[in-house]
Amino acid sequence: xxxxxxxxxxxxxxxxxxxxxxxxxxxxxxxxxxxxxxxxxxxxxxxxxxxxxxxxxxxxxxxxxxxxxxxxxxxxxxxxxxxxxxxxxxxxxxxxxxxx
Numbered sequence: 001x002x003x004x005x006x007x008x009x010x011x012x013x014x015x016x017x018x019x020x021x022x023x024x025x026x027x028x029x030x031x032x033x034x035x036x037x038x039x040x041x042x043x044x045x046x047x048x049x050x051x052x053x054x055x056x057x058x059x060x061x062x063x064x065x066x067x068x069x070x071x072x073x074x075x076x077x078x079x080x081x082x083x084x085x086x087x088x089x090x091x092x093x094x095x096x097x098x099x100x
Contacts, residue, residue, distance in 0.1 A: 005032045007052075021059075036074075
């Protein structure tokens, strides 16, 4: 998997086939990153800059997103069950969820 800038398409990080479950991404700058379909369950994304990031279909179960900036982020079909969203910013975020 590659993490790409959403607008420019420039590769920010190559993580081909990587599982980011439980990763420490606290305060990471991931603005505009393409994280669609990423496995981030249990990851610490506290304070992360995720503005305009594509998290479509991402597995964020039990992730820590406290204080994360999700302004304009794409979260369609993202699994947020058990995620800690305390203090997270969702200004103009694109969120579509399905209840299972």
